[in-house]
Amino acid sequence: MAIPREGEAIQIHSYKHDGNIHRVWEETIVLKATNNLVIGGNDRTIVTEADGRTWITREPAICYFHARQWFNIIGMLRTDGIYYYCNISSPFVYDQEALKYIDYDLDVKVFPDMSYILLDEDEYEQHSRQMNYPDVIDKILKRNVDHLIYLIHQRKGPFAHDFIEKWYRKYVKLQG
Template identity: 40%
Template structure:
């Protein structure tokens, strides 16, 4: 079943072991197509596997892909737009919940498009502990290169104008309701 703009959904991130490790409540659907899903985070409650709960600090747009092995969060901070990219399985949507497997590696991309790759030790530790297949490891590294290229080329969604335009469209929809 396809979601509609304004629907509230859950997001569940799993580890390769199959265990849920983080969930987001009441994330708003902005747009769903055959290829991607765009969600809006505004003061979303996040629950960690250890029970710790916290709310998102800034509004954000979250892009999920049906084929891409990553999802990208565009955060609107005081100093501009930053991006956080999770290397992860393509998402599935079932029973009002967006689900994906997190493969540990992350990109933190700053407003000036400089970036850091995070959690390499965690990736290597989990790769061994949970026996990631050669195909998964290759896919993750292929996506690292793909994301670097997207950042360099300012490809969507790593494009401030594009993400700002989506945010403006969302605000206009919200103000009409």
């Protein structure tokens, strides 16, 4: 697998299990990249939905992708604190065109006080039936929801104190 370069602007492509495009983020700046990890930053980037509609993100965000974890995490810096949006997803791949992953519907929204809610369980059940998610995928995804909640409770990984702020400072520095 290719590895993007630090400072490079890349696209992020989200797909559904059936292979159809779900969402595209036009530009994210790579802050760190290894074989297993990509951390990126963006602010006011254009997002294109599968149906062609576009919108622009409202605040700076730090994105965390791992090649061995079935989730990705977006930390959004808002005036009242950091909000996290966690997509339950396949591990990422990067192929020169974009960083890519499969979105598996379930999301965890985390508030600045580290309380959280699990979202889109109904969408997950519907898509699981429509796209025939294999049992092994269902088990992996549910195990990763549990692991994500553990990280939230323990304030580990991207939920650690100062993680998002540290990478945001690097993003601002790279923006010059």
